[in-house]
């Protein structure tokens with residue numbers, strides 16, 4: 001694990017000591033937007049953009065799901081890094097499920113950042129969306145990437161009618177995103193990477209408050225923002241699907257498993273069973289990454305075999321019904 005400082009790689013972990021033992025996520029370095037228009041630097045074009053992901057990474061997983069559900073596979077290429085993140089950060093390899101870099105044959109993802117900005121300072125993260133035309137990074141912020149994927153390629157997408165940010169639900173989606181990003185999506189990391197008891201307990205409390213809130217909400221409402229699947233669900237899904245296998249043990253979020261929640265567990269299964277989604281979930285990459293890449297947390301690097309999970313079991317949520325347009 002490390003980062004680039006003035007374009008030079010430094011093997012350096014997260015500086016939790018600067019924040020009283022708490023993990024603080026850094027802002028992404030690239031936040032451009034793809035838009036149609038003559039003067040726009042990044043316009044929607046088939047084959048122009050390439051997505052670098054880790055199948056282990058929940059943030060990258062969001063982008064893979066939106067790419068799949070919008071039918072963008074032929075329009076946006078994908079490379080998949082090795083699940084192990086070592087001293088030089090994310091690396092390319094030919095292990096099962098990995099897809100090497102087709103553009104430059106790179107060994108490490110940080111080399112791509114050096115190409116985009118030779119003096120870049122910051123972390124090297126997935127997902128990273130690359131522009132082949134200008135040979136630079138469009139964005140390394142998954143929240144922006146999935147908003148773009150939802151609509152900017154609609155003229156050429158295989159599923160342009162699928163809309164995960166419908167205008168009438170936008171405010172509610174943003175509200176749910178806000179209520180889940182920091183305490184849940186990021187909260188599990190804050191619990192796992194905490195180096196003080198207080199920081200851990202604080203993050204742990206927020207994780208389970210948020211899961212309890214969601215479980216109550218999902219007792220009467222089919223999806224997070226209403227009666228149809230939206231972006232808010234996919235952002236929650238990527239955390240839930242990793243929870244029992246990784247966050248419960250590795251990140252010490254062990255008050256309850258998702259399997260112990262009546263409504264959340266069915267909700268997780270229903271989302272998993274949406275056509276195309278199961279193919280984006282690679283439990284082997286997920287476990288290999290977390291249990292081997294954080295020697296501070298799991299020094300032996302031994303990867304647990306369990307738990308046995310069956311996301312294909314009946315979800316039991318049909319009685320809640322759907323709203324139009326889902």
Ligand SMILES: N[C@@H](CCC(=O)N[C@@H](CS)C(=O)NCC(=O)O)C(=O)O
Pocket residue numbers: 001002028054056057058059060089123124125126127140141142143
């Ligand atoms: N804000 C970013 C966060 C991405 C992120 O932190 N990805 C992790 C993998 S799950 C990563 O690449 N970490 C490498 C590092 O921090 O050095 C996003 O949502 O796109």
